[in-house]
Amino acid sequence: MNWISNVGPKIRSFLGRREVPENLWIKCPETGQLVFHKDVEANQWVIPGSNYHMRMGASARMKSTFDNETWLDIAVPGVAADPLKFRDEKKYADRIRDARAKTGAQDAVKLGYGKLEGVPVVVAVQDFDFMGGSLGMAAGEAVIKGLETAVEKKSPFILFVASGGARMQEGILSLMQMPRTTVAVQRLRMAKKPYIVVLTNPTTGGVTASYAMLGDVQIAEPGALIGFAGPRVIEQTIREKLPAGFQRAEYLRDHGMVDIVVHRHEMRKTLARLCRLMTKVPAAEPPALVAPARA
Amino acid sequence: MRTYLDFEKPVAELEARIEELRALAASGEAVAIAEDVARLEAKSELALSELYENLTPWQKTQVARHPQRPHFSDYIAKLFDEFTPLAGDRKFGDDQAIIGGFARFAGQSVCVIGHEKGSTTEARITHNFGMARPEGYRKAVRLMELADRFEVPVVTLVDTAGAYPGIDAEERGQAEAIARSTDAGLALGVPNVSVIIGEGGSGGAIAIATANKVLMLEHSIYSVISPEGAASILWRDTTKAQEAATNMKITAQDLLKFGVVDEIIAEPAGGAHRHPDATISATGKAIQTALAGFNDLSREQVRSLRAEKFLAIGRNL
Numbered sequence: 001m002n003w004i005s006n007v008g009p010k011i012r013s014f015l016g017r018r019e020v021p022e023n024l025w026i027k028c029p030e031t032g033q034l035v036f037h038k039d040v041e042a043n044q045w046v047i048p049g050s051n052y053h054m055r056m057g058a059s060a061r062m063k064s065t066f067d068n069e070t071w072l073d074i075a076v077p078g079v080a081a082d083p084l085k086f087r088d089e090k091k092y093a094d095r096i097r098d099a100r101a102k103t104g105a106q107d108a109v110k111l112g113y114g115k116l117e118g119v120p121v122v123v124a125v126q127d128f129d130f131m132g133g134s135l136g137m138a139a140g141e142a143v144i145k146g147l148e149t150a151v152e153k154k155s156p157f158i159l160f161v162a163s164g165g166a167r168m169q170e171g172i173l174s175l176m177q178m179p180r181t182t183v184a185v186q187r188l189r190m191a192k193k194p195y196i197v198v199l200t201n202p203t204t205g206g207v208t209a210s211y212a213m214l215g216d217v218q219i220a221e222p223g224a225l226i227g228f229a230g231p232r233v234i235e236q237t238i239r240e241k242l243p244a245g246f247q248r249a250e251y252l253r254d255h256g257m258v259d260i261v262v263h264r265h266e267m268r269k270t271l272a273r274l275c276r277l278m279t280k281v282p283a284a285e286p287p288a289l290v291a292p293a294r295a
Numbered sequence: 296m297r298t299y300l301d302f303e304k305p306v307a308e309l310e311a312r313i314e315e316l317r318a319l320a321a322s323g324e325a326v327a328i329a330e331d332v333a334r335l336e337a338k339s340e341l342a343l344s345e346l347y348e349n350l351t352p353w354q355k356t357q358v359a360r361h362p363q364r365p366h367f368s369d370y371i372a373k374l375f376d377e378f379t380p381l382a383g384d385r386k387f388g389d390d391q392a393i394i395g396g397f398a399r400f401a402g403q404s405v406c407v408i409g410h411e412k413g414s415t416t417e418a419r420i421t422h423n424f425g426m427a428r429p430e431g432y433r434k435a436v437r438l439m440e441l442a443d444r445f446e447v448p449v450v451t452l453v454d455t456a457g458a459y460p461g462i463d464a465e466e467r468g469q470a471e472a473i474a475r476s477t478d479a480g481l482a483l484g485v486p487n488v489s490v491i492i493g494e495g496g497s498g499g500a501i502a503i504a505t506a507n508k509v510l511m512l513e514h515s516i517y518s519v520i521s522p523e524g525a526a527s528i529l530w531r532d533t534t535k536a537q538e539a540a541t542n543m544k545i546t547a548q549d550l551l552k553f554g555v556v557d558e559i560i561a562e563p564a565g566g567a568h569r570h571p572d573a574t575i576s577a578t579g580k581a582i583q584t585a586l587a588g589f590n591d592l593s594r595e596q597v598r599s600l601r602a603e604k605f606l607a608i609g610r611n612l
Binding site: 079080083084086087088089137140144166168169170171172173174175176178179180182183185186205206208209210211212213214226227228229233234237238242243246247255256257 | 458460461462464465466467468469470471473474475477478480481482497498501502505517518519520525528529530531535539542543544545549550553555602605606608609612
């Protein structure tokens with residue numbers, strides 16, 4: 001028993017229900033170094049020192065993307081609940097209920113509309129915390145809604161994605177989100193508005209094999225695991241160890257699958273610059289005018 | 296030599312008995328077998344049709360994967376004339392897990408693309424058991440785009456356990472290749488028809504199944520993950536594949552109810568592997584009817600009907 005476990009509960013009740021650290025210290029998954037929770041949070045969930053990019057929740061992501069941390073939530077359409085009446089070791093209905101209670105979200109994708117360095121943009125965040133960011137009917141409808149809103153508002157669409165892939169508990173209806181979202185991507189393409197994907201750790205399966213790989217610009221966060229088949233499945237299939245760095249953001253960039261690997265601290269600036277350039281909006285801070293020489 | 300599935304045991308026994316009687320008669324022994332054979336045959340046929348009318352999802356999975364079930368090449372041989380396979384993705388290589396090219400179907404030019412699982416050990420290896428790598432999907436994209444330019448309808452035959460999960464496949468962008476192929480099918484201004492002839496395995500299947508009409512053979516399956524995969528991930532127990540097959544709703548009958556497929560093509564009693572010719576010709580008729588439905592439509596109508604069809608899936612459940 002150490003002092004942390006004694007102090008923890010008191011601090012928890014003091015800070016309130018949500019956003020409460022499970023532990024005051026976070027262990028860097030890469031180096032094992034212990035870092036103060038607040039320091040990591042203040043650093044956009046990047047471990048100071050190692051630069052390891054922790055997962056970032058939907059709200060934190062929205063805050064770190066929009067100007068003045070302000071945006072309008074876009075309502076996500078409702079979908080049929082549990083059409084397969086599915087159960088594995090547990091009922092799917094119960095899993096959903098637990099995920100909602102844990103995250104306070106309705107499902108894995110959250111949408112927002114606001115400004116990014118003055119440019120109006122639609123942002124979608126697919127949050128790994130909600131059942132592994134899995135793609136079911138709700139997430140599919142949300143992505144479609146986000147893309148449609150971008151078409152309507154004539155604005156770029158930015159997707160931050162983290163997902164283990166299809167939500168198996170919705171069976172074939174989950175698989176159908178791949179073509180459905182693709183239809184919506186095509187409509188944004190026809191409207192000639194940019195679609196920027198930010199791949200974060202981890203993004204695999206049916207999500208990567210559909211809208212998450214169809215961006216006009218593909219950005220990835222450093223070290224993010226990105227692939228179609230998960231590393232364990234591949235290891236089981238080929239029965240050998242995978243090479244170091246396999247399926248990481250930098251590996252995808254080196255193999256031509258990702259345009260840029262961007263540190264989270266540079267993300268906002270990079271996205272804003274791309275949006276301006278691709279929609280022909282003048283530079284944010286125009287270069288100082290040189291006074292014309294007078295005779 | 297017929298391969299029997301475990302649940303076909305009663306039928307296997309009856310058929311073995313019939314064979315025995317025939318062998319006896321052939322050897323010249325003076326026995327009157329005609330009556331016995333007829334009786335046993337009737338019994339065996341009845342047993343077979345009863346079995347096949349009541350297949351469980353797991354049994355359908357076995358039928359869908361039956362080694363003697365007709366494959367892509369069998370359909371090509373019987374339904375398509377002048378098939379001219381075109382190889383390669385023009386980027387890296389050629390993948391024999393997906394085959395495609397131009398052909399004549401019911402007198403009309405079409406582009407036909409599909410997974411080939413292979414029917415001999417050697418062929419299975421050549422075709423990688425129908426599990427495609429990025430080159431396969433990129434070849435499909437190339438062919439679909441050609442078909443679109445020459446205004447030739449596209450027919451795809453889906454039969455795969457899934458896209459190949461390997462280092463090389465990942466290295467060359469398996470996910471992107473699947474996404475682009477799905478995209479290409481949805482972008483076509485010419486009509487496309489897909490038939491799930493065996494296994495419709497996840498992303499590897501949807502990549503060539505984004506069609507105006509999606510048809511499914513009666514005993515084929517179509518799912519987001521294999522029953523074995525679901526069992527190992529959701530139940531953490533590979534012996535639960537039967538339960539997974541049932542709970543995931545992977546049969547043609549379930550998928551028709553969900554609006555995921557447009558039509559079921561009936562298989563003769565005993566399944567496609569017992570009656571390949573009848574199955575293939577029924578499939579041909581169904582494809583022909585499906586394509587005819589788009590004869591007088593503009594490219595824009597064809598595209599938008601397809602898009603709206605997919606968007607509607609799941610919205611009325």
